[in-house]
Amino acid sequence: NAGVTQTPKFQVLKTGQSMTLQCAQDMNHNSMYWYRQDPGMGLRLIYYSASEGTTDKGEVPNGYNVSRLNKREFSLRLESAAPSQTSVYFCASSSGMKETQYFGPGTRLLVL
Amino acid sequence: RKEVEQDPGPFNVPEGATVAFNCTYSNSASQSFFWYRQDCRKEPKLLMSVYSSGNEDGRFTAQLNRASQYISLLIRDSKLSDSATYLCVVNALYNFNKFYFGSGTKLNVKP
Numbered sequence: 001n002a003g004v005t006q007t008p009k010f011q012v013l014k015t016g017q018s019m020t021l022q023c024a025q026d027m028n029h030n031s032m033y034w035y036r037q038d039p040g041m042g043l044r045l046i047y048y049s050a051s052e053g054t055t056d057k058g059e060v061p062n063g064y065n066v067s068r069l070n071k072r073e074f075s076l077r078l079e080s081a082a083p084s085q086t087s088v089y090f091c092a093s094s095s096g097m098k099e100t101q102y103f104g105p106g107t108r109l110l111v112l
Numbered sequence: 113r114k115e116v117e118q119d120p121g122p123f124n125v126p127e128g129a130t131v132a133f134n135c136t137y138s139n140s141a142s143q144s145f146f147w148y149r150q151d152c153r154k155e156p157k158l159l160m161s162v163y164s165s166g167n168e169d170g171r172f173t174a175q176l177n178r179a180s181q182y183i184s185l186l187i188r189d190s191k192l193s194d195s196a197t198y199l200c201v202v203n204a205l206y207n208f209n210k211f212y213f214g215s216g217t218k219l220n221v222k223p
Binding site for chain 1: 116120146154155156157158161199210211212213214215216
């Protein structure tokens, strides 16, 4: 099993450009999450999807959109990147409420 | 006030030492608690869940104190490989799908 995979691993964008971060899991998990991690801030939840077909905002959703394409895939889109979105982005999945989350390897994004 | 607070450290300890970290949380009705470990530039990985009665996994012991709203992690006989950042994680009061992460406590185990 690959677990949780993310693409790309690294990305450099110019301010105003758009991009989509991809995430897939092969553990048949219901719930999926997108976090960002900044120095000294810990992981902050951007969006989550409790089950296929549903998405909800987390702590820091502004500037992002998500799509739960199917049970396996959950993508994060930056429509117009800003330098404040420079961060490491982690996707995670879990089997359900209150369950352990499993993380992907992360995407390192630099917005110039 | 942050949902979850941790001492960032670093804690610098020699091999074989015992070290303890605490983490405080703000929502008294939080239900699920975890310790994750994160190596430099890697993803967080579950170290252990924290149960009400306390639990142990080898050299690691986790405790929950609901009255004072903190959880703790004790590491005995520290190994070089224990060097990492330890993240405290607590689930949200109103939505059990949402988890709050502390910013982590860095541990350096020295030879």
